[in-house]
Amino acid sequence: MNYGKKYTGLLKRKAIAGYLFILPFILGFLIFMVRPFFQSLYMSFSNVEVSPQGINSVFAGLVNYKRAFTVDTEFNRMLTEQLGKMVVNSFAIMVFSFFVALILNQKFKGRALVRAVFFLPVIISSGVILGVEYDNALLSGLQSTIENSTGGGTSITGAIENILTTAGIGTKAFEIVFEVVDGIYDVAIASGIQIIIFLSGLQTISDSMYEAADIEGCTKWESMCKITFPMISSLLLVNWIYTIVDFCMRSDNEVMEKISDTMIVKLDYGFASAMAWVYFAIVIVIIGVSSLIISKGVYYYD
């Protein structure tokens, strides 16, 4: 590559300075990313044995992948469950955070306090604390005893669920809805950052635009569809990707737990890499396809 002609004099000096600035990243990327990236890909295709002298990898073809999909009893189930949960939850998080951002963008007393509360989960429900909370066996134990002693299904959602399912309307769709409603806490604590990002977008929309629409006779609903949505559609994309990535990396993720368990406890590096790669490939495809679809609809104001 000959950049000598294009980058001369001041430009060349600036190019060098730029490279010096991003040098740490390049080094880090080469040392800690590129090698492990290919090594882990290679390991997923081989039998890995760890001996005191070092690592022995023997190429074995698709054995690990076959094992993940056909031999292992849990992996398929966990993967489909996890991906289904990811899609449903991400949708719920997007809707929830958009809705909350809309409310928090209005003026009312105590707004600062409410904002602070909604953002709190970003700080206190990160990392291990989320995992610890999920082990809360006492609460689930209590819940089941309460439900047993009162004859089951006394919660409001439970009652509605009973009515609707006995009425026999599209049960599968309702199940998903109820799952989301039951898991509203998970949704609420996972949407802190998304709320802030939506809020920042909403604040950039000038009031005069709404005023003009109002004078022209737009209803509130119309101005939301025609002004608010297009104006923050680019943030929709950012939030969607962030939500999916965030969901993949959560510490209470079943698939991730299985992978790190296989690696650290059972020392089965090849199999663990294969599972990690399958998971990663599927997530990349989901992100790629969905962001392509969303970016078609993104409207850029300037």
Added chain:
Amino acid sequence: MTKTAVNKKSEKTFWERNRDSGGYLLKKKVSDIAYRIIRVFLLFGMCFLILQPILNKISISFMAEEDLYNAMVIAVPEHFTTDNYQLAAQFMDYGKTFLNTLLVSLSIAVLQIAVCTLVGYGFARFEFPLKKFWFACVVLMIIIPPQTLSTSLYLHFQYFDILGIIKLLTGSALNLRGSALPYYLMSMGCMGLKNGLYIFMIRQFFRNIPKELEEAAYVDGCGTLKTFFRIMLPDAAPILTSCFLFSFVWQWTDGFYSKTFMGNVSLLARQLQMIADRLDHYIVFTLHDATGASVGYTNAIVATGTLMVIVPLIVLYLFAQKGFVESLSSSGIKM
């Protein structure tokens, strides 16, 4: 005085005005009030939803064991006790671990943000060949779950070597596992927890600074470095504070990286994960009760431990709330 006078002049009662508007005013007023009431309920409900687990933990942490199984005791403990705190502190070795965590989180956060600022600035303000490619690498780094690579990174550090130099000198590869060194090395190379995100945010901020500012600095005789330190850095203080706070907090609670790359360094997040086993061990071997810890008691101790881990963060959040939220919303994250 004048105000009432003015009012009197144009004063029509609410009902008169309502009649003039053909009932529109009343309808608008009623729907407005109804909306406000619904909003209060909704917001209160959702805030309660978020705060409830914390409040619950606080009340549980002060209960003696018998209160946990007493159906009459719901929120206010009957036998108020601070034993849970003493036990949890003992299991986590709180004093020492706290200092350790503080030190590690602070140093890691400073290191990560320092490096990410350099890189973000480089991406935002300079033109150089292959810039798009390297930025694509940053995005790739955000998207790849670290777990995918952890397998081989884990082994990488067990037999650590830079191009075979170390093996040449000492005869065998270095085993870096068991110390915190791997993670510091990774932080220096922007490969720590969510570092891609910080680079992205900082770059976004620097891109919005007008070019004239930079040019003026150059004309006045500032070099590249001087411009960066004197002109750009002071401007970026809000976004850097914000990134620093995130880095600190996420490092504080992180389990994955510290488990994989920090060896045996005792950190609060890791101690918390082991607290249940410690309690069991303590009851069986120290109190000689072979049945072990009951479910409820284990949960009370875990809740107490969790509180002890997050209280410093909540205090930090109370003082630096603006730093967390405002700069994030003003940085204008867009794609």
